[in-house]
Amino acid sequence: MVRVVSVAISEKKGMKKTPVQEAVLVEGFGIEGDAHGGKWHRQVSLLAEESINKMKAMGLDVSFGSFAENISTEGLELNKLPIGTLLKLGEDVLLSVSQIGKECHTRCAIYHQAGDCVMPKEGIFAYVLRGGTIKSGDSIEILDGLTAAVMTVSDKGSKGERIDTAGPKIQVLLAELGICTVETTTVPDDIEDIQNVLKDWINSGHDLIVTTGGTGLSKRDVTPEATLPLIEKQVPGIMEAVRYHTGKITDRAYLTRGMAGVAKDSLIINLPGSEKAVEESLEVISKFLVHGLDTLKGKAKDCGRK
Template identity: 45%
Template structure:
């Protein structure tokens, strides 16, 4: 358990934040009025106060918020926690999505202090449930459940603009968690291929997720590009999974033949494209979710012999 020592905001990215005492956290957005809020995975930044004190003992003048942190907390070493850790503070719930980040030496923080500990010691989170947080509030950390980790990506222009609820992404989450998977990341992005490729690479290359389930962007619309993004980052294709979904879905609707969904492997992570409608997501994921675990056992090395059935 930790104690929030400062709640900080800034109007521009790459600049120091200033302590405001109390701030409103908005679900799937971030802190109201903060430059880093938005529909992405780094909505809130957290930093351990002990790390700042170590920096200050070296003679540096670093006030609260100096490193761009939204929450400065006593009693928790954030850099030691895994992605997927949940933080709770009153009604507010956060999910850790990234540990550290690339250091931009041209940013205002580095220019003023000559160093920045946020890239080494800070973590980032998204807001699961909103509410207010004030200095002096208690913050608790809950480690993710053991098992396979799932990252969810929803591709939707209207959803990314806030004009449509991400019901399909929520359906993926409910099915995955009911099957015993730990959802460690969830992103809502526009139908933009470079953004989708970057998020896929982050989840795979950062060792964040064992399975990435995407929803949306698999149709004939000129903006639909999720299969292209998936295959662009793929090291090995897995055609059998989308073939199975299309085959089973064809018993429900002949329009299943119009799905361009793909599946692929990058490193030790399996990526599977799902449709964009909530109904289709539930059907297609329901067809395959029971058999994905065996594939992940082989991919991650937990079961090296696929020819042996274990009790």
């Protein structure tokens, strides 16, 4: 059975959490009364009971909340879930997985005691998309939702000479919208390489395909040229909105040549290559992206204004 086995909170960060009988999750925030709640991507933390039991088997005196996790689960390999996976807890609560594991900058007491810790490797974090009350024993269900594939276009990135931060940022921002990233890749700035991946993803039927990089004016920037022949319907308003709004931040935004359009059942969007640029771009697009995808899938009731 896949279920919640414990819910825990703490009033301060950096300390173990205390199990409670039930907790109220607040949309866009986290757990009411918990120090880790806030307008960020790690609103709620989850760790499997199976992971906690590993540490117990090492002789550690640990229990629910010892690893500062909010929700302990049973029957689910949390760290195998894609970013953006939708989890329904109990009757009402809806979470979207936003991060798998974490980097520990300082070693906690558990690490010093055992020489290892499961939370950085096997714990996950999530946004609260829909709030409600949860308690031990509540069921957990993985829901079907919108899917995405994210491609980073970079000569240096494809050779391992540059660390990609834009692609992972896109995954996190899409998760905030409840969109699950099921495939990612990095390719060089080459039309054939870009198109080969795009064709595969289009045929796979991903709802959304986002590229980052290769939209500028240099000779190697060819992402729009690779995308255009595959598009059946252009959706110029998407990037027009991005250029208009981000152009208020920097006039260099007007030099990006990214485009958007539909190919079969997929919406393709070309974004610039920097982390800051994709964050600013998706802030604009997020206002209408889900409605556009629902329209493409035939789920939207009405395209008119409310």
